[in-house]
Structure formats: C-alpha cells, structure tokens
Amino acid sequence: MSDSLTYAYYPGCSGTGTSIEYDMSTRAICAELGITLTDIPDWSCCGSTPAHTVDHTLSSALSARNLALVEKMDLDTAITPCPSCLTNLKTATHRMEKDVFREKVNNLLDTPYQGGVATKSVLQILVEDMGVKALKDKTVKPLKGLKVAAYYGCIMNRPPEVMNFDDPEHPMAMDNILTALGATVLPFPLKVECCGASFGIPRKDIVMNLSGKLLDAAKDIGADALATACPLCQMNLDLRQDQINSSGGTNYDIPVFYYTQLIGLALGLSEKKLGIDKLCVSPRKVINAIGRDEAS
Amino acid sequence: MKIGVFVCHCGSNIEGTVDTAAVAAAAREFPGVVFATDTMYACSEPGQDGIIEAIKEHHLDGVVVASCTPRMHEPTFRRTLERAGLNRYLFEMANIREHVSWIGKDKEANTNKSTDLVRMAAAKLLKNRPLFSKQFPVNKRVLIIGGGVAGIQAALDCADGGLEVVLVEKETTIGGKMAKLDKTFPTVDCSSCILGPRMVDVAQHPNITLHAYSEIEEVNGYVGNFEIKIKKKASYVDWNLCTGCGLCMEKCPSRKSRDPFNEELGKTTAINIPFPQAIPKKAKIDPNFCMKIQKDKCGVCAKVCPSEAIDFTQQDEFITESVGAVVAATGYDLFDWTVYGEYGGGKYPDVITSLQYERMLSASGPSEGHIKRPSDGKEPKDVVFIQCVGSRDKSVGRPYCSGFCCMYTAKQSILTKDHIPDSQSHVFYMDIRSPGKMYDEFTRRAMEEYGANYIRGRVSMIYPKGDKLVVRGADTLMGAQVEIDADLVVLAVGVESAVGATDLAKKLRISYDAYGFYMEGHPKLKPVETNTAGVYLAGSCQGPKDIPASVAQGSAAASKVLGLFSQDMLASDPQVSVVDIKRCIGCGKCIQTCPFGAIKAVEFRGMKKAEVIETICQGCGICTSTCPQGAVQLQHFTDNQILAEVNAICRF
Numbered sequence A: 001m002s003d004s005l006t007y008a009y010y011p012g013c014s015g016t017g018t019s020i021e022y023d024m025s026t027r028a029i030c031a032e033l034g035i036t037l038t039d040i041p042d043w044s045c046c047g048s049t050p051a052h053t054v055d056h057t058l059s060s061a062l063s064a065r066n067l068a069l070v071e072k073m074d075l076d077t078a079i080t081p082c083p084s085c086l087t088n089l090k091t092a093t094h095r096m097e098k099d100v101f102r103e104k105v106n107n108l109l110d111t112p113y114q115g116g117v118a119t120k121s122v123l124q125i126l127v128e129d130m131g132v133k134a135l136k137d138k139t140v141k142p143l144k145g146l147k148v149a150a151y152y153g154c155i156m157n158r159p160p161e162v163m164n165f166d167d168p169e170h171p172m173a174m175d176n177i178l179t180a181l182g183a184t185v186l187p188f189p190l191k192v193e194c195c196g197a198s199f200g201i202p203r204k205d206i207v208m209n210l211s212g213k214l215l216d217a218a219k220d221i222g223a224d225a226l227a228t229a230c231p232l233c234q235m236n237l238d239l240r241q242d243q244i245n246s247s248g249g250t251n252y253d254i255p256v257f258y259y260t261q262l263i264g265l266a267l268g269l270s271e272k273k274l275g276i277d278k279l280c281v282s283p284r285k286v287i288n289a290i291g292r293d294e295a296s
Numbered sequence B: 001m002k003i004g005v006f007v008c009h010c011g012s013n014i015e016g017t018v019d020t021a022a023v024a025a026a027a028r029e030f031p032g033v034v035f036a037t038d039t040m041y042a043c044s045e046p047g048q049d050g051i052i053e054a055i056k057e058h059h060l061d062g063v064v065v066a067s068c069t070p071r072m073h074e075p076t077f078r079r080t081l082e083r084a085g086l087n088r089y090l091f092e093m094a095n096i097r098e099h100v101s102w103i104g105k106d107k108e109a110n111t112n113k114s115t116d117l118v119r120m121a122a123a124k125l126l127k128n129r130p131l132f133s134k135q136f137p138v139n140k141r142v143l144i145i146g147g148g149v150a151g152i153q154a155a156l157d158c159a160d161g162g163l164e165v166v167l168v169e170k171e172t173t174i175g176g177k178m179a180k181l182d183k184t185f186p187t188v189d190c191s192s193c194i195l196g197p198r199m200v201d202v203a204q205h206p207n208i209t210l211h212a213y214s215e216i217e218e219v220n221g222y223v224g225n226f227e228i229k230i231k232k233k234a235s236y237v238d239w240n241l242c243t244g245c246g247l248c249m250e251k252c253p254s255r256k257s258r259d260p261f262n263e264e265l266g267k268t269t270a271i272n273i274p275f276p277q278a279i280p281k282k283a284k285i286d287p288n289f290c291m292k293i294q295k296d297k298c299g300v301c302a303k304v305c306p307s308e309a310i311d312f313t314q315q316d317e318f319i320t321e322s323v324g325a326v327v328a329a330t331g332y333d334l335f336d337w338t339v340y341g342e343y344g345g346g347k348y349p350d351v352i353t354s355l356q357y358e359r360m361l362s363a364s365g366p367s368e369g370h371i372k373r374p375s376d377g378k379e380p381k382d383v384v385f386i387q388c389v390g391s392r393d394k395s396v397g398r399p400y401c402s403g404f405c406c407m408y409t410a411k412q413s414i415l416t417k418d419h420i421p422d423s424q425s426h427v428f429y430m431d432i433r434s435p436g437k438m439y440d441e442f443t444r445r446a447m448e449e450y451g452a453n454y455i456r457g458r459v460s461m462i463y464p465k466g467d468k469l470v471v472r473g474a475d476t477l478m479g480a481q482v483e484i485d486a487d488l489v490v491l492a493v494g495v496e497s498a499v500g501a502t503d504l505a506k507k508l509r510i511s512y513d514a515y516g517f518y519m520e521g522h523p524k525l526k527p528v529e530t531n532t533a534g535v536y537l538a539g540s541c542q543g544p545k546d547i548p549a550s551v552a553q554g555s556a557a558a559s560k561v562l563g564l565f566s567q568d569m570l571a572s573d574p575q576v577s578v579v580d581i582k583r584c585i586g587c588g589k590c591i592q593t594c595p596f597g598a599i600k601a602v603e604f605r606g607m608k609k610a611e612v613i614e615t616i617c618q619g620c621g622i623c624t625s626t627c628p629q630g631a632v633q634l635q636h637f638t639d640n641q642i643l644a645e646v647n648a649i650c651r652f
Helices: A020-033 A048-054 A056-072 A083-095 A099-107 A122-130 A132-137 A173-180 A204-221 A231-238 A241-248 A259-266 A284-289 B020-027 B045-057 B070-083 B097-101 B107-127 B149-160 B176-180 B191-204 B247-251 B291-295 B300-304 B354-361 B405-419 B439-448 B501-508 B547-564 B589-593 B622-626 B639-649
Strands: A006-009 A036-039 A077-080 A118-121 A147-151 A184-186 A225-228 A256-258 B003-008 B033-039 B062-067 B091-095 B135-137 B141-145 B164-168 B208-211 B214-222 B225-232 B317-323 B325-328 B332-334 B351-353 B382-389 B424-429 B453-456 B459-465 B468-475 B480-486 B488-493 B495-497 B535-537 B569-571 B577-579 B599-604 B607-612 B632-634
Touching: A020 A036, A020 A122, A020 A256, A020 A259, A048 A056, A048 A083, A056 A077, A056 A083, A056 A099, A077 A083, A077 A122, A083 A099, A083 A118, A118 A122, A122 A132, A122 A173, A122 A259, A132 A173, A147 A173, A147 A204, A173 A184, A173 A259, A204 A231, A204 A241, A204 B459, A225 A231, A225 A259, A231 A256, A256 A259, B003 B020, B003 B045, B003 B107, B020 B033, B020 B062, B020 B107, B033 B045, B045 B062, B045 B070, B062 B070, B062 B107, B070 B091, B091 B097, B091 B107, B097 B107, B107 B639, B141 B149, B141 B317, B149 B164, B149 B176, B149 B191, B149 B208, B149 B325, B149 B547, B164 B214, B176 B191, B176 B354, B191 B208, B214 B501, B225 B325, B247 B300, B325 B501, B325 B547, B351 B354, B354 B405, B354 B488, B382 B405, B382 B468, B382 B480, B405 B424, B405 B439, B405 B488, B424 B468, B453 B468, B468 B488, B535 B547, B577 B607, B589 B599, B589 B622, B622 B632
Parallel strands: A006 A036, A006 A077, A077 A118, A147 A184, A147 A225, A225 A256, B003 B033, B003 B062, B062 B091, B141 B164, B141 B325, B164 B208, B325 B535, B351 B488, B382 B424, B382 B488, B424 B453
Antiparallel strands: B135 B569, B214 B225, B225 B317, B332 B495, B459 B468, B468 B480, B577 B632, B599 B607
16 A cells, blocks of 8 residues: 555556546546556456456456556555456465466566555545545535435455455445445345346347346436446446346436546536537436535 | 274274274283274273173273274273273273374375274273262253243253243343244245144243243253353333233334344334234333433333333343253354345345245234335335345355255245236245255245246346346356346345354354354264253254254253153263372462362361362363362363373384
C-alpha cells in the first residue's frame, strides 16, 4: 500500500474497447481524487476466460508476465477496474505460491516473476486506501434521490480465499460508496449472482435468463438504475437489455452505470469525460432527476 | 527386587512392527530382571494367568508389562498383581503401542525404542515402594447439572434409587430443549405430554431438591465429597411466595422483552412464566426491560400480585451443596446460521430455524399452533426445508453430523401437511440418516404418504421476490438446477455444544473436544464416565443425541452413581504428595502453586510447615517441582524414581 496513492494501472482489454467508458471514468475520477495511475508499459491480455479454461499454466503465465512488468516499475501494487482481469492476476499469484507451479510458469516467461506485487481492484483501493469519508468530502453534486442497486457480479469477491476482499455473499463496498455520495442504495438480493457472462456468444438463452432475473429483481425493489463494476456484467445488462426485453416479454428501461461514472457525476466531472454517452440504455432521465427534491 | 517383564504382541498391533521376542531378550539383561517373555495378549485371561504363574514360579516382586497405554489397562494389570499377592504399585507399564508400533513402520527402530521404554520402566520399578490406599466416607448425595430430559431422567432414577438429588437448572424451568418441541419422532406424540408428567415427578419427588434459574459457580473437593457453590440468580420474585398464577404477566405493560423460550419468534412481557407447564411455575423479571428496575416507573406487577411476591431489590444468592457425585447433563445449543450469507444471513424474516418452526407448530407457542409467516402472518403453502445448516460443512467449521435433523425435518414436513392440507413441503437434503427403530420407515412415510418433495442437493441462494422467497439449488439426482418459489424456508440448524460448556468443564476438571462437547472416559466402554472420578455425563453435552439416546444416557449415568454409592467407603489414591517435615523450611511456595488448595500451613514445634490434604491432592506434581528443598515428593513419581528413568534412557 502506497501512502501517496500511486499505483501501477492495468486497464485490461475491455477497457480499450467495449468498456472504454469504464476506463475513461476510472482515469477521470482518479485524477480528480489525486490518485496517480501509471500504466504498465507493454501490458498484455491477462488470458481472460479462454486461457484458464484450457491451460492453468498458460493462463498464469499471461498474468505473471504483466506482474513481472510491475516489478520492474518498482511499484508494489497493481490495480485494475476489471474483476475478470483481477481474478486472473490474483489466481496466478495464488497458484504460483506453490514452487512446482511457479517453475512451470516461469519456464514460459522471458522475465521470471518472483512474486511480491499486490493486486487490487480500483474499488478496493477506493474504499480501503482512499476511504469512503474522503469521497464524501469531495462530493460536489450529491446523487440525491437516485435509487440505485449495486451489482457486484460473481467474481469480484469470490472465491474468498483468492480474492480476499469484502463479503463473498453480501459485499458492501459499492453500497457504502454510493450511500456516501448521497444516493439511495436499495438492498439488492442478487448482488453477486451471475449475469451469464460470456455465454452471450454460445448460449444466448442463458444470458437472457440470468440477466433477465437480475433486471426483474432490480425492478422488484424499485431501482431507477444499476451500478456495476464489471465490463461483462455491464454489457450483458446494458447492451443486451433490448434482447432481454424481447425474449422475456418485458419492457425494462434501466440504465446500467459503471460505479465510477456515478462517482464522477458526484465529483462534478463532465459527462463527456465519464463516457456517459457510451451507455446503450439512455441514462438521461435518471441523471436529470438527480438532485431534484421530488426525485422519483 | 526380582522383576518380571512381559512384552505383549497385542495380536499384530505391536508384533507387526516390533520384534517383541528381541525386546524380551534384551530385557533379561536389565538390572533386577529375572524373568522376561513375550506374550500374545497380556490383558486376556490366559495372559493375566501367565503373569500370576510367573510371579509365583519365579518369586517375582515387581512386574513390567510392555503393551498399550496405561489409560487402557493399567488398572487391569494392577488388579492382576493384587490377585497374585503383590502390592499394585509394584507395577510399571511401558507403552509400546500408542507410543511406538502405531506411529512408526520401521521395525528395527521400533524394537530399539520399545527396548528403551522397557529399560526405563524396569529402572523406575526398582525404586518403587508399596503404597496403600486410605478409606474415606462417601456423601451419598448427587448433583445433576441441567434439567433437560437427560438430567430429568438421571435425577428421577437416582431419586428412585433412594439417593438425595440436587438438580440445578440455569433457566427458570426444567424441560430443556424437549419442552420446546411440539411433537417427537417417529411416534408423533406430543412432546410436553410425555415430558410434562416427568417434570411434575421431579417437582414432587421427596428426594429431589430443585434449584432453577441457578448456575454452578465453583466446584471443590473430590469423588465422594464435592463442595459445589451454586449461584441462584436474581429473579426479582420471591419464589417461596409466587404461586404461578400469571396475573402479573397479564398486566405487565412492558411487552418488548426477549423471548428465548419461543426462540425469539416474538417479544414477551418483562415479567414472565415461559410456558404453562413450567416446573417450577414461577415468574421472573427481565431487568433489561422492566420499567421499574430501569427507570423506577411502573411497578404494576407488585400491585397486582395477590401473594406480594415481587421484590425489585432481589440480589443473586449463593448456596453451597455437598455431594458425592456430579452428573453433567448440560445439553446443546444451536448453530448460529446467520454466517450463511447465501441464505440471507438473517435478513429475511421468513427464513426461520427448525426450532422456531417447532414453537410455531406448538399449541403453547406464540401463534397457538398456527403456521404463520413472521413477515405478514399469512399461512404458507410452499414450505422449503434445508438440511445440514451448520452440520457436515467444513466451510463453517462444523464437519460433524448433528444426527437428528433428518428425522425432525421429516416430522416437520408431516406436521406441515397435517396443519395445512393444501401445502407442499420441499426438502433439500445431502443424505438421509435415519438409523433407529422405526426411523427409516418414518422418513419414507413423509415422502410416500405425505408427499414431501425430497430433493438431493444443496441450496445456493435464497432471495426475496415480491412476497415469495426464491430458493435456488441443485438436484444432483436429476443433474438439474431447481428453483422453488417458497412462502417459508425452514433451516435444519445443526447442534453445537452448549453456551458456557467449556467454562463448566474447567470447573468440573473434565476434558472437552475441539467443538466443546465433553469427553467420555472411553468412546465405547465408558460412554457416561469422564476421566475425573465421580463426574458423569448424560445427553447432548457429550455429542449430538436424540431423545431416546439422551434418556438412555440419563439412566446409565444414574446407574453409575448408584454403583458408586453402593459403597460406604471409597479407597483414596495413594499417588499423592507428602511432605518430608525435616526438610521443609516453611517457605510456603507449594501452598501458593497448588491449583487445588490441597496444601496447608501447619505449626510444628513452633515452626511453619507444609502439610498435604491427601483427599484433595490430585497428584499433579506442581508442588514437587516448586519445592526448593525437595521436601515435597509425589508418591509413585518421586525425584528418585523419575531420575532413575532419565538415567536409564541417557546411558550414553
């Protein structure tokens, strides 16, 4: 943990493409909050889902390559917004504690990784290093009247022995942040349930079913919007919301924000900087309602 | 001294990895040893007869047996020696099973270590002296801790056997967990109908003194003569005057008091009698919710009490009971299931425990026997039961099976159908464990006659949807996911050792296992004894148990007490400390270190000297190692005897 809040930053592939607004808003709020992010030079893909389903050694090597780069930067903590990247980085670290496995991985690498780099999510450093109170103090435009459900996704905190962050069944980090920013955070019972993840490609019906349930539950508790922390969750709920509506006969119109965008709004940053225009389900009505006394 | 050495094969237990013949051959060379042999089973009848024959034939006056642990057979062989006319303390045991053959496979190393252990034993035996027990009288009263069904059974059996019984119960009424149950499996007869009369018997038995709402404060003494300090907790009601009429409960305006008897399903009055059949049927005030005690306002109960029994100034009272034996029957408590986040972690009011459901089913419960959802009072139609909540689950630190949840879940699914004919029960289970008389037939009946839907699999998630609870789980037999929209979810919570069990164990000087359950003397052959003489166990304090097993243990413990008290005098253990008065300088260090208060200072020719109270001394040896003069010696473990062993092992 660095006192000056300086971290090696691993954007992850989605951050350069489908979830560019997550990357934009993360960088924007970190700059605003005085958190220094140094991109890992020449970073490469963590292996994502395909690598670890095929070969654990290869998957860990892909992650360890990036961790070895962080070691060269003389920084002790790497942070990433994406829970999937984080899982791969953390799992690689966890598995490489075993000497035999570490040998196998390092055989594949030009620069062997010795271990010693901590990996955390942006969310974790915000609540643990920055602190919810500091966020509250920097709020210029409280999210008053915004009824939001925090949706963490299935791998931000699980398995607990690898991820080591928050409660595996009832995480509260995002809830606490959004509450501090003035939003009304509703108790969302499915906050760690699966959205269907990458099944959107081979078995769309599974995503329709699982993500459909998430939207049902959000509707049930009366949420105006969802806050997410995972590019894939966000995509399934936001980009595919129309598909979900047509397959389930529903008529949902629930904007799905990245929680970093909501922090940015509260800090008074411009929508353009936060990539609000990249969202598929229009958040206009919800954003306009923020701060109004008779907010619905 | 002529010593005989017997090295036991223990079948292949020892012989498999130790060359016993070689150990015996080596032993023949040890100082004092005139006879040594290996023997198939030293503890068997021919084995013991062989030892007696050898003693007579070779005129032995000391015996070493190299076999298993002394915990197992030291008393056996000591009796053998007595039958042969030798003093029982001229015997030493070398443990070459638990300490050697069972823990290593290297035969040569094992044989060497066994030889060394025998060498030590023989060297100590040369220094042994005959010791003789003293006789002391037995106080033929028994204290039973815990007034659940096991304690009640033990109390009644002891009392019927003519003993004076003191029964201590920490709640205001006896009955324990069984009093909270609606019906019992597999007969589905009413729990309070079978237990109630027994409770009345306890109240009316001339030989039983009942201290309810009391706890054990301190335990002193030893088998035959315990002194037990009991704390009678303040109930703010003079129980000598209270008639249990219940008028105070009707009028008490404070209705927010915790209701542990009803498993916190609702709230109750600050002055309270837990249930109509309570024994003793006396009121108690919860000081945390009584407005008179909190704010000095109210006092209505005192005004309406016809016998003027209310006493807001009452304090805890301490009494001492002298008894000769103690039976611990402290029962169990339930696992705190809220660690299961996936079941809502306690956030959803319609996820309840099996014992709460039992109170709901009970006619004397808060809903008078009607099944109502805690959230809105509606009658549920789809009830989901989840088994093994805090049992057989390493992830929550409870790897053991609680034993009776399969049965009570089957019973509750049957009762649900009885109460609400158009309901449907769904039971998520891991395995069905129903070994017992008519038990398996009972679980089958729940499925076949009452239509309970049994699903083999675990539940991964419970979440609210509208006014329903969605229960998501797996059906491992179908290989499919299951989702049930439930109105009510009942968790079959597992058994834990009782709150405060370990504290009581320390007071009683008995052992407990990793989970806080009391350790029996032997898992098979001494199920109700402990390793502390005069302290016995009954019921679930020893491990999860259903009613028949608890009752059987209550009777078993009573039979042990009756057996103990069939003797007018008991023999003391001579393995106690003695003070060499010539060496003692009266420094008093031994008095300070003795954990049992067994050493007192006496005046001898104008000088302070230490004196051991033999009956209290437990033979731990702390005073021996404390004494700067070597004046205190523990008999049978004197400095010389220990040093002889050390010298035997450090010959090089």
